[in-house]
Amino acid sequence: MKLILLGAPGAGKGTQADILCKELDIPTISTGNILRAAIKNGTPTGMKAKAYMDAGKLVPDDVIIGIITERVAEEDCANGYILDGVPRTIAQAEAMEKAGIVFDAVVSIEISDETIMERMSGRRVCESCGASYHLVAVPPKQEGICDKCGGKLVQRKDDAPETVKARLEVYHKETEPLKAFYAQRGLLKSVENQPSVAETSQAILHALGR
Ligand code: AP5
Numbered sequence: 001m002k003l004i005l006l007g008a009p010g011a012g013k014g015t016q017a018d019i020l021c022k023e024l025d026i027p028t029i030s031t032g033n034i035l036r037a038a039i040k041n042g043t044p045t046g047m048k049a050k051a052y053m054d055a056g057k058l059v060p061d062d063v064i065i066g067i068i069t070e071r072v073a074e075e076d077c078a079n080g081y082i083l084d085g086v087p088r089t090i091a092q093a094e095a096m097e098k099a100g101i102v103f104d105a106v107v108s109i110e111i112s113d114e115t116i117m118e119r120m121s122g123r124r125v126c127e128s129c130g131a132s133y134h135l136v137a138v139p140p141k142q143e144g145i146c147d148k149c150g151g152k153l154v155q156r157k158d159d160a161p162e163t164v165k166a167r168l169e170v171y172h173k174e175t176e177p178l179k180a181f182y183a184q185r186g187l188l189k190s191v192e193n194q195p196s197v198a199e200t201s202q203a204i205l206h207a208l209g210r
Pocket of ligand 1: 009010015056061084088132196
């Protein structure tokens with residue numbers, strides 16, 4: 001199963017990818033997580049990406065295409081993978097097609113901008129492993145501490161309300177046209193965000209015929 005998770009910033013792509021990768025036994029590839037790790041490690045890619053990410057803008061397509069073509073060629077991707085947060089532009093989608101990277105399904109998680117603005121203020125992420133929580137919807141067992149690795153939970157810099165607004169604008173302009181792109185190829189499955197994480201996972205698995 002080669003799957004793309006599409007959706008606005010904060011739609012729940014990372015949360016669902018985490019659940020689906022266990023359910024489907026395939027790895028998740030999150031360009032956001034890869035870029036944040038590159039920033040943390042001070043690599044040339046990270047240094048190039050940081051200013052774009054802090055401002056809520058997209059990192060240039062050539063950086064992303066390089067990351068993805070290398071990653072999907074790794075051994076653990078032989079039986080499939082879930083792409084979280086990529087492609088994000090028509091140019092990225094076309095470059096993947098050109099590189100022979102094809103998909104079985106593209107799931108778009110639908111959610112209103114208002115819900116996202118509310119939600120992002122409650123998101124906390126682990127500064128060590130990147131795991132994502134929500135103060136109300138997905139609280140950690142111990143306040144401020146990651147359940148998975150014991151790392152410290154922090155607010156993402158790009159979750160400031162003004163930056164979230166900028167990211168939503170970029171999403172509507174650059175990423176949303178991908179829905180029509182993949183609908184034309186017969187791959188698009190739209191799933192409404194549900195009140196809980198578990199119900200959203202069920203809706204996605206149902207859309208995938210599982
Ligand atoms: P990235 O890290 O990909 O961020 P994003 O797409 O903006 O998505 P988020 O990680 O913010 O949200 P999500 O949809 O994963 O939601 P989550 O599951 O956390 O990218 C960051 C930046 O990197 C970009 O702005 C860009 O600069 C750069 N970048 C990355 N990829 C790129 C690319 N391909 N091209 C160019 N630039 C790129 O959920 C959000 C919150 O809601 C959490 O707190 C969660 O616990 C909670 N939640 C989830 N589901 C539910 C539910 N059903 N009910 C209640 N709460 C829920």
